[in-house]
Amino acid sequence: MDKTYDFIVNLHSRTGKAKEIWESLEEILTKDGVSYRVHITEYVGHATKIAEDLTADDAYHFLVVAGGDGTINEVLNGIRDLSKVSFGYLPLGSANDFARGLHITAEPEVILRQILASETEDAYDLGQVCCGGQTRRFAISAGAGIDAAVCREALTSRLKVFLNRFHLGKLTYGLLTVAELFRAPFVSGKVELTDGREFHMKNIIFTAAMNFPCEGGGVPMAPSADAHDGKLSACLVYGIPRFLCLCAFPFLIAGKHENIRGFEIVEAEELHVVFDKPMVVHADGEDCGDQTDVTFRCLPGALHMPHLD
Numbered sequence: 042m043d044k045t046y047d048f049i050v051n052l053h054s055r056t057g058k059a060k061e062i063w064e065s066l067e068e069i070l071t072k073d074g075v076s077y078r079v080h081i082t083e084y085v086g087h088a089t090k091i092a093e094d095l096t097a098d099d100a101y102h103f104l105v106v107a108g109g110d111g112t113i114n115e116v117l118n119g120i121r122d123l124s125k126v127s128f129g130y131l132p133l134g135s136a137n138d139f140a141r142g143l144h145i146t147a148e149p150e151v152i153l154r155q156i157l158a159s160e161t162e163d164a165y166d167l168g169q170v171c172c173g174g175q176t177r178r179f180a181i182s183a184g185a186g187i188d189a190a191v192c193r194e195a196l197t198s199r200l201k202v203f204l205n206r207f208h209l210g211k212l213t214y215g216l217l218t219v220a221e222l223f224r225a226p227f228v229s230g231k232v233e234l235t236d237g238r239e240f241h242m243k244n245i246i247f248t249a250a251m252n253f254p255c256e257g258g259g260v261p262m263a264p265s266a267d268a269h270d271g272k273l274s275a276c277l278v279y280g281i282p283r284f285l286c287l288c289a290f291p292f293l294i295a296g297k298h299e300n301i302r303g304f305e306i307v308e309a310e311e312l313h314v315v316f317d318k319p320m321v322v323h324a325d326g327e328d329c330g331d332q333t334d335v336t337f338r339c340l341p342g343a344l345h346m347p348h349l350d
């Protein structure tokens with residue numbers, strides 16, 4: 042099989058730091074005589090278009106995404122048929138929750154060499170969110186409520202740009218979360234799981250459907266989420282006063298929130314959530330609008346990645 046790699050690169054990831062890392066990676070590709078093409082993203086949403094165009098035929102494709110979690114989500118939502126794609130990943134973002142979930146900790150140069158040397162693939166679950174007439178895939182998490190509102194704010198946050206300069210980008214999420222906690226509307230709703238369980242929720246803070254344990258730059262919403270089990274782990278937070286929720290955040294950040302009042306972690310192949318007022322919804326931090334009816338679903342083993350030694 043012709044192994045030409047298509048690199049989809051977001052030079053704007055990590056507030057532009059990705060550019061210099063990518064330049065050193067491209068030197069390796071040139072020096073090693075690798076057969077490859079580079080597709081640099083030029084605007085928000087471009088990675089989806091690039092992936093759509095690359096996978097429009099019936100051939101098998103070796104894609105490698107170089108960027109952050111937002112770029113991964115865009116590419117995932119452009120791929121026509123996931124079963125015909127090998128999905129390599131070079132973490133160049135600021136939150137890097139996808140890399141964290143995969144336990145990819147090596148330097149990008151090392152990961153690149155591992156991808157190029159890989160002969161086999163590993164399959165991982167993905168998530169899918171359906172709401173407001175749209176269907177989006179997600180790799181890490183999707184959710185409604187405060188975490189989604191924070192993602193919306195973070196997309197345009199000057200605070201993130203500022204903090205990224207000091208390698209403190211993930212602090213953005215903490216600061217924005219405290220602000221959102223006290224300005225979010227009071228919403229009630231119901232969650233139905235595939236096994237028939239139902240949760241009736243008042244004063245919903247958020248519902249986060251996790252494929253990997255962490256979102257928001259390492260916050261372990263569902264510490265035991267496993268992208269090999271065919272299920273999503275949902276963290277439901279509701280029914281507690283907001284100041285108590287704020288007091289519980291250190292436990293959330295430490296991944297010790299499971300037994301705290303107001304925090305519930307449930308596993309399911311699918312969750313259907315209905316709210317009495319619109320809540321902000323996100324998929325991997327990408328804004329899915331304000332919605333009242335949302336379905337989160339697991340797509341077992343849908344993502345094929347080069348096995349890294």
Ligand SMILES: Nc1ncnc2c1ncn2[C@@H]1O[C@H](COP(=O)(O)OP(=O)(O)OP(=O)(O)O)[C@@H](O)[C@H]1O
Pocket residue numbers: 051052053054055056082083084085086087108109110111112113115133134135136137138326
């Ligand atoms: N040329 C471009 N100009 C401006 N924005 C772009 C461009 N190309 C891509 N983007 C946008 O940059 C956003 C953020 O990129 P990405 O997620 O890769 O990096 P990050 O925010 O640093 O990482 P993380 O999501 O892990 O925190 C993406 O949502 C994408 O739409």
